[in-house]
Each structure stands twice: as structure tokens, then as C-alpha cells.
Amino acid sequence: MKLGLFGGSFDPVHLGHLLVAQAAREELELTRLFFIPAARSPFKPANDSTSAALRLRFLRLALAGQTHCEVDEREIARGGVSYTIDTVRDYARRFPQAKLFYLIGTDHIAQLPKWRAADELAALVEFLVIPRPGEPASPLPPPFQGRTLTGFPLGVSSSQIRTRVKSGLPVDWLVPAAVAEAIRNNRLYL
Numbered sequence: 001m002k003l004g005l006f007g008g009s010f011d012p013v014h015l016g017h018l019l020v021a022q023a024a025r026e027e028l029e030l031t032r033l034f035f036i037p038a039a040r041s042p043f044k045p046a047n048d049s050t051s052a053a054l055r056l057r058f059l060r061l062a063l064a065g066q067t068h069c070e071v072d073e074r075e076i077a078r079g080g081v082s083y084t085i086d087t088v089r090d091y092a093r094r095f096p097q098a099k100l101f102y103l104i105g106t107d108h109i110a111q112l113p114k115w116r117a118a119d120e121l122a123a124l125v126e127f128l129v130i131p132r133p134g135e136p137a138s139p140l141p142p143p144f145q146g147r148t149l150t151g152f153p154l155g156v157s158s159s160q161i162r163t164r165v166k167s168g169l170p171v172d173w174l175v176p177a178a179v180a181e182a183i184r185n186n187r188l189y190l
Contacts, residue, residue, distance in 0.1 A: 001031045001095060001097060001098040001099070002028055002029065002030045002031050002098065002099050002101065003030065003031060003032055003033075003034065003091065003095060003098045003099070003100055003101065004021075004024050004025065004028070004030040004032070004033035004034065004101045004102075004103060004128070005033075005034050005036060005087065005088065005091060005100060005101065005102045005103065005125070006020070006021060006024075006033060006034065006035050006036060006102075006103040007036040007037075007038060007075070007082070007084055007087065007102070007103075008035075008036075008037065008038065009037065009038055009041060009044070009049055009055070009158065010035065010037045010055050010058065010059055010158070011049045011050050011055055011158050011162070012050070012055070012058045012158055012161060012162075012175055012179055012183060012188075013035075013055075013058050013059050013062045013158075013175065013176075013179060014156055014157075014158060014161055014174055014175045014179075015154060015156065015173075015174055015175060015176070016154040016155075016156045016157070017035075017062075018062060018176070019151070019152035019154055020103060020130050020149065020152065021033050021035070021069060021103075022151070022152065023149045023150070023151030023152045024101070024103060024128050024149055025068055025069075026151065027149055027150065027151060028101060028128070030068070030101065031068075031098075032068055032069070032070065033068060033069045033070075034069075034070055034071075034072040034091075035059050035063065035069060035070070035071050035072065036072045036074065036075055036087055037052065037055050037056060037059060037071070037073070037075065037076055038075050038076075038082035039052065039075050039076045039078060039079050039080060039081070039082045040080065040081050040082060041081075041082060042081050042082070042083060042116070043111065050188060050189075052076040054182075054186060054188070056071060056073060056076065057182065058179045058182060058183075059071045061176060061178035061179050061182060062175075062176045062178070062179055064178070072087075074087060074090065075087060083115075083116045083117075084102065084115060084116070084121060085115070085116050085117040085120060085121050085124075088100065088102065088121060088124050088125055089120075089124070092124050099126070100124060100125045100126070101125060101126050101127070101128050101146075102125040102126070102127050102128065103127075103128045103130055103149075104127050104128070104129055104130065104146075105129075105130045105132065106129055106130065106131060106132055106135050106137065106138055106148075107132065107135075109129065109138045109139075109140060109141070110138070110141075112127075112140065112141060112144050113141055118144075119143060121144075122143040122144045122145065123143075126145055126146045126147070127140055127144055127145070127146030127147075128146055128147065128148075128149055129146055129147065129148040129149065130149060130153075131148055131149065131150075131153040132153060132155060133153050133154070133155040134155065156174050160174075161174055161175060161189075162189040165183060165188065165189035165190065166189055166190060171183065
């Protein structure tokens with residue numbers, strides 16, 4: 001069994017996230033891919049993110065009908081700062097025979113040695129690096145192992161989407177239609 005773990009704020013989830021998930025599923029033939037929204041990122045101490053309830057709703061809207069993907073609420077339910085190692089340990093306990101893959105953006109590679117229990121994390125998962133257009137590929141620092149995904153790199157970020165909404169610009173075609181509608185209906189990011 002091959003399980004993909006995709007952690008992040010998902011504030012909001014966008015097509016880049018979904019395309020990366022698709023590439024990971026196809027390139028590694030993942031059995032399941034879990035989207036794991038953080039309660040609070042240790043690298044984003046100012047907690048000005050959208051509520052957990054809305055971020056979960058957006059993920060459910062975006063993943064409706066996707067039978068190989070699911071939303072995992074464990075970090076939100078745990079509350080506080082979300083540390084990847086806590087979640088990975090739980091998956092390793094629940095699925096001892098599974099090979100675990102963790103999706104990570106190229107912009108986070110340099111920070112990996114600073115992640116909590118970094119050596120243990122490196123032993124438990126293989127990292128799938130998400131390329132960003134125009135950014136050079138960075139090797140994973142030892143002892144981390146992994147590979148770079150090849151499919152569907154898209155130069156869009158959640159912060160760009162929030163900025164566009166605040167500026168009165170459309171986000172259609174950047175987020176799933178149901179998520180765009182939910183952002184409008186809830187008057188988010190204004």
C-alpha cells in the first residue's frame with residue numbers, strides 16, 4: 001500500500017494543489033492521498049488564516065467525487081501547532097505495512113532540517129517535491145530522501161488567490177468553481 005500525505009494550510013485549496021495530487025497519484029500509483037489541513041503551521045505563527053471549518057469545507061468541495069483522495073481532519077482536531085512528525089507517526093502506527101510519501105513544495109526543502117524530529121521524519125517518509133515553474137530544483141538535504149514530481153507544475157499560490165480576491169479580481173479558473181463560489185458567498189479575503 002502506498003499512501004500520500006499532503007499537509008498544508010489550504011487557505012484556500014486551489015487547482016495547483018489538485019494538479020499536484022493528481023500527478024502524485026499517477027506517478028507513484030498511490031493507493032490513497034490524504035489532504036491534511038494544519039490547525040496552525042509552526043512556520044506561520046501569526047494565526048490570521050481562515051477558520052478551520054471553512055478550510056475543511058473548501059477541501060470537501062474541491063475533492064467531491066475523487067475516490068482516491070480524502071480529507072484528514074486530525075491536525076485540526078488536535079489543535080495547536082501542527083507538526084508533521086505527529087501526523088506521520090500516527091499514519092505509521094495505523095498503516096505499518098504502507099509506504100508513506102509526503103508532498104512538499106520546493107520552497108520548504110531548505111527548512112526540512114529544522115522540522116521537529118527531522119531525523120525520525122526522514123526515516124518514516126519519502127518526500128515528493130512539488131516543482132514550481134521558474135524555480136530551480138533543489139536537492140533534498142541529508143538524511144531526507146525523495147523525488148521531484150514531473151507532472152502539472154502550476155505557478156499559483158493561496159496567497160496570490162487571497163490577494164486577487166482582496167483586489168477585486170476573479171479567481172475563477174484558479175480554484176474549483178465550488179470553492180470560488182464559497183469564497184464569494186462568505187466574503188472571504190476582502
